[in-house]
Amino acid sequence: MPDTVDWSGEVAFVTGALGSIGGAIAADLAARGAAVATCDMPDKAAPPNARCYHRVDVAQSAEVDAWVQAAADICGAPTIGIICAGLSIPGRLTEASDADWSRVIDVNLTGAYYTARAIVRQMLIAKVPGRLVFIGSWAAHAPHPQIGAYSASKAGLRALVQTFALELAEKSILVNEVAPGIVDGGLSRELFRRDPALEARTRGAIPADRIIAPEDVARDVAFLASPANRHTTGSVLVSDGGLSLASVMNPGRHP
Structure with missing residues (x-):
């Protein structure tokens, strides 16, 4: 069904826009x-169709504030903020270094806070209604031993989303989370291309028998970021094909 909503007056700021998910969201x-307006860490050209691109380390509040101000000067005050920048460093919690733990938390949780805070301040100055959508993860409620810091950061992100939602509802700023499962992008895509058997096993563990495409995540984000959304806030849209509902005893699929 085609989108009949008028987005022409919307200004969206997207972090992590050179990644698979962030790029798909920005393009959508x-x-x-x-x-x-987009940002990411690498010194590369702006994603297609982006009005402007800046190199930003979201873990540095001064860089975030400077980007949001510069983007607002170019594109206008944001009406949509997509907090997508994130990373994962594999390893069990007992073996993680202080630096690895700090970097994951700094980018995924603290950086998300810095970005949302800066975008919201611009919305409040401009006195415009807005929508924030954070990219979370099913790992927030389904812990992963090999990416413990990532799971912890995404669990914290969920509380951040809901707290922002409660604080900002009276300002007509709606705050939600999209929590994807396993996405065919980034490191996962590289691993799947190297090992087709791994991709088959992964797909076999998902009750819906389908690995999520970045474009699927983008559509979920658009649903919550749409100017047609006037009431949904503090919600978590889990998009994992039933993966977090399944267990070894109840895989959700017929043998």
């Missing part, structure tokens, strides 16, 4: 008619 919002 631009295709719908929103003006899109």
